[in-house]
Every structure is written in structure tokens, then in C-alpha cells.
Amino acid sequence: xxxxxxxxxxxxxLWGGMICGTALQTLLLLFVLYKTNWNNEVEQATKCVRKxxxxxxxxxxxxxxx
Numbered sequence: 001x002x003x004x005x006x007x008x009x010x011x012x013x014l015w016g017g018m019i020c021g022t023a024l025q026t027l028l029l030l031f032v033l034y035k036t037n038w039n040n041e042v043e044q045a046t047k048c049v050r051k052x053x054x055x056x057x058x059x060x061x062x063x064x065x066x
Contacts, residue, residue, distance in 0.1 A: 007013055 009016065
């Protein structure tokens with residue numbers, strides 16, 4: 001909004017601001033995805049499912065997940 005009204009860029013400023021915001025959000029999400037320890041997340045999710053009474057899953061090749 002500030003690029004559109006305060007900077008007096010009109011519609012171009014509004015679109016530019018939206019594009020910059022979306023680009024920044026994308027970069028931050030990519031950073032979070034890169035830094036996440038996915039093996040740890042799988043272990044935590046497995047513990048939660050077992051706690052709620054879930055069962056172990058078997059992969060298509062017959063291997064059981066840890």
C-alpha cells in the first residue's frame with residue numbers, strides 16, 4: 001500500500017509491492033524448508049500417531065518404517 005499511495009506510484013506501486021512481498025515470502029519459506037530436519041519431523045509425527053493409537057505403515061516393497 002505504501003508504494004502505491006505514499007510513494008505516489010499508483011497501480012504500479014501496488015503491484016510492485018505485492019510482487020516484492022510474495023518474493024520475500026517465497027525466499028523465507030525456502031529457507032525454512034532447507035533448514036528443517038525432516039528426519040526429526042518424521043520421528044515426531046510417528047510418535048504422535050502411535051500415541052493416538054495409530055498403526056505402523058508398511059511400504060509398497062514390504063519394508064516396515066522404523
